[in-house]
Amino acid sequence: MSEYYFRTSDLAVGYNGKTLIHDIEINIRAGEILTLIGPNGSGKSTILKSITKHLAVIRGDSFIADASVNSMNYKEPSQKLAVVLTERIKGELLTCYDVVATGRYPYTNTLGLLSPEDREKVYDAMRRVNADDLAEKDFTAISDGQRQRILLARAICQEPEIIVLDEPTSFLDIKHKLELLSILRSMAKEKGITVIMSLHEIDFAQKVSDKIMCVKGDVISHFGTPDEIFREDIINELYGITAGTFNIAFGSVELPRPAGEPEVFVISGCGSGINTFRRLQKENRPFYAGILYENDIDCQVARSLAAEVVTEAPFMPVSDAAYERALALMKKCDSVICTGVPIGETNRRIASLIEAAKGLGILQTEGGTEDLPEG
Amino acid sequence: MNKLETNGAGTRRARYLAVFIGLLVAFAVLTVWNINSGSVRIPVTNIARIIFTRQGDQTEYDIIWALRMPRIITSAILGGGLALSGFLMQTFFGNPIAGPFVLGISSGSKLFVALVMIVALRFVSYVSSWMMILAAFVGALIAMSFVLLAARSIKQMSMLLVAGIMISYICSAITEFLITFAQDTDIVNLHNWSMGSFSGIKWSGVRISSFIVLVSFVVVFLMSKPIGAYQMGESYAQSMGVNVKRFRVVLILMSSLLAGCVTAYAGPISFVGIAVPHLIKMLLKTAKPILVIPACFLGGGVFCMFCDYIARTAFAPTELSISTVTALFGAPVVIAMLIKRHSAKA
Known part of the structure; x- marks a missing residue:
């Protein structure tokens, strides 16, 4: 047995014999979560459908615990692999219990009757996703969030070793997104269930996954751990982000910075500037920011939104170079906004910068400065 | 929670039992x-x-054994077969108003039976039941393949039904044309049959049609499990381990065989295939095949016995065509169902 629970080898997928994506090499261990990210229409679903045998592969093969998926019959995968599809469940007059119970299908007899143990497993699965109170409800009468939980319960009671989910968080509000992903996370870690899914929300992908695969164009552009993948350049290239930026530290995106010659300089620190940066961005007013320590949370946001950020290495006294640069930029501006910054041993010169702004008569204060006790 | 579970399950079981007992009582009363x-x-x-003793006045004996009994059994068996065929087509197309009549399957059967009788009667004096059924089955399959062909390019369900209705009209037109210009008096009698009727069936026909329909019923019942999976959608069925391609072929064959067999003996009968499965699902409040299949079979029999009555x-002694009566009782059910579905969506 190889160290990987699920892997693909030289996999090529597509429709009607036409290759869409080739050279797909996935290697994941049992209990790992692999997330496929990439722009709309990049082929994430196509890859997932090929893994689950819903689509014939063009070339290559997938292996579940070293067993070739190509050579499996129809029944074999059903006891190993469960799916949550984007496709709506048809069927009428189904209670949520009925839908979950279909997960037991691979284990029931010829007529599909449930044994008491089967029934217990159905209720266990519903409890697992906090949906046991929905059992008697009509499946068509529940909310999207509830429906997604029911479908997950259905997959769970199929007792799979691997679950494949196609965009499970679409249509869910933030609470249900978090709930669903944390259930997946705990299933992967506690029960060792391997999870392969596609997500639109790259911030969640970064936080929930063990492995990330970037799907774009005809090949897999990147495959690796979130640490390796979530770099500004990779994400910007993957999604072709030209307007706006992706911030690695927060895993979030910012709208594009305003263009043009800045007329505002913002002095801030320790997070006090973020709201002002965003407000200026929304008002489409370009601005400078400084002097910010590189580890300051303000610095992270300012880098995405400001025309230029004057920075200083963490915990170092503000250098002449930084001070001169800030002063030069400030002089080009009509106004200086100070949102409040704690002044301590190393950043005394920020106080001088504020004094200089005052001297130029362009200082507006939002919050004010606060002197730390010396020593 | 546990108490609630058993309560819900208990009410459901009581409901299922009540429906089946009700159907059996209706069956007995109508018989x-x-x-x-x-x-x-x-x-x-x-x-x-x-x-019970097979003794009595000879005329009365003949009326009971040669006329009424075969007719009752025919209407029960063929009615059941028709309802089942409708249920299978609704499952296949995922559409509650699919059925052998609206999709033109019955008319395809009718055309082929008429064709075989007209051609065969030129050469032989008698057409066997088996030949009729075979012709009806082939006709059903050919009409079905046209519907499937249309279904490939038409994704909209309502348009598919329009295509089916058109196929039905074309087949009926050709059949009427053949019958009108056929000189033979035997063929002129075809006219009654082509309107749909349970009359005139002989014991040999009863035996053959019962055999085919009952065997089909057992086969379909044993398919309850994959049918249940298929109701959820093709992709889900496959992920549950159903060989979807093979299953679809079997579904088409079984529904065509049932529809063909009914048409061979009773001509095209409208609305039973749609109305009965719908009524049964309403009564049972579930679409689970393991319950719906036997209930449909029984319900179709009851419905057709009632309509035949x-x-x-x-208007005795004038007899109405069976389709007239089934349409009278079946069409309102279908309309009610459409209105209900529409208002549920809005």
């Missing part, structure tokens, strides 16, 4: 009612003696 009615009045005591007695 007695049908035997007991007709242009010749026969006292109940005589009927009982004729049936009306067809025979409403």
Whole structure:
């Protein structure tokens, strides 16, 4: 047995014999979560459908615990692999219990009757996703969030070793997104269930996954751990982000910075500037920011939104170079906004910068400065 | 929570039991009612003696055994087969108003049976039941393949039904054309059959059609599990381990065989295939095949026995075509269903 629970080898997928994506090499261990990210229409679903045998592969093969998926019959995968599809469940007059119970299908007899143990497993699965109170409800009468939980319960009671989910968080509000992903996370870690899914929300992908695969164009552009993948350049290239930026530290995106010659300089620190940066961005007013320590949370946001950020290495006294640069930029501006910054041993010169702004008569204060006790 | 579970399950089971008992009672009542009615009045005591001891007045004996009994069994068996065929087509197309009549399957069968009879009667004096059924089955399959062909390019369900209705009109037109220009008096009699009727079936026909329909019923019942999976959608069915391609072929064959067999003996009968499965699902409040399949079979029989009773007695001695009566009772059900679905969506 190889160290990987699920892997693909030289996999090529597509429709009607036409290759869409080739050279797909996935290697994941049992209990790992692999997330496929990439722009709309990049082929994430196509890859997932090929893994689950819903689509014939063009070339290559997938292996579940070293067993070739190509050579499996129809029944074999059903006891190993469960799916949550984007496709709506048809069927009428189904209670949520009925839908979950279909997960037991691979284990029931010829007529599909449930044994008491089967029934217990159905209720266990519903409890697992906090949906046991929905059992008697009509499946068509529940909310999207509830429906997604029911479908997950259905997959769970199929007792799979691997679950494949196609965009499970679409249509869910933030609470249900978090709930669903944390259930997946705990299933992967506690029960060792391997999870392969596609997500639109790259911030969640970064936080929930063990492995990330970037799907774009005809090949897999990147495959690796979130640490390796979530770099500004990779994400910007993957999604072709030209307007706006992706911030690695927060895993979030910012709208594009305003263009043009800045007329505002913002002095801030320790997070006090973020709201002002965003407000200026929304008002489409370009601005400078400084002097910010590189580890300051303000610095992270300012880098995405400001025309230029004057920075200083963490915990170092503000250098002449930084001070001169800030002063030069400030002089080009009509106004200086100070949102409040704690002044301590190393950043005394920020106080001088504020004094200089005052001297130029362009200082507006939002919050004010606060002197730390010396020593 | 646990108490609630058992309560829900308990109510459901009581409901299922009530529906099946109700259907069986209706079946028994209609059987007695049908035997007991007709242009010749026969006292109940005589009927009982004729049936259980096979003795009595020769004319009465003939009326009971050669006319009424075969007709009752035919309407029950073929009605059941028709409802089942409708249920299978609704499952296949994922559409509650699919059925052998609206999709033109019955008319395809009708055309082929008429064709075989006209051609065969030129050479032989007698067309066997098996030949009729084979012709009807082939006709059903050909009509079905046209519907499937249309379904490949037409994704919209309502348009698919329009295509089916058109196929139905074309087949009926050709059939009427053939019958009109056929000189033979035997063929002219085809006209009654082509309108749909349970009359005139002989015991040999009863045996053959019962055999085919009952065997099909057992096969379909044993397919309950994959049918249940297929109801959820093709992709889900496959992920549950169903060989979807093979399953679809079997589904088409079974529904065509049932529809063909019914048409071979009784001609095209409207609305049973749609109305009965819908009524049954409403009564059971579930679409689970393991319950719906036997209930549909029973319900189709009851529905057709009831309609045949009306067809025979409403304007006696003139008989109505069975389709007239099934449409009268079935069409409102279908309309009600459409309105209900529409308002549920809005």
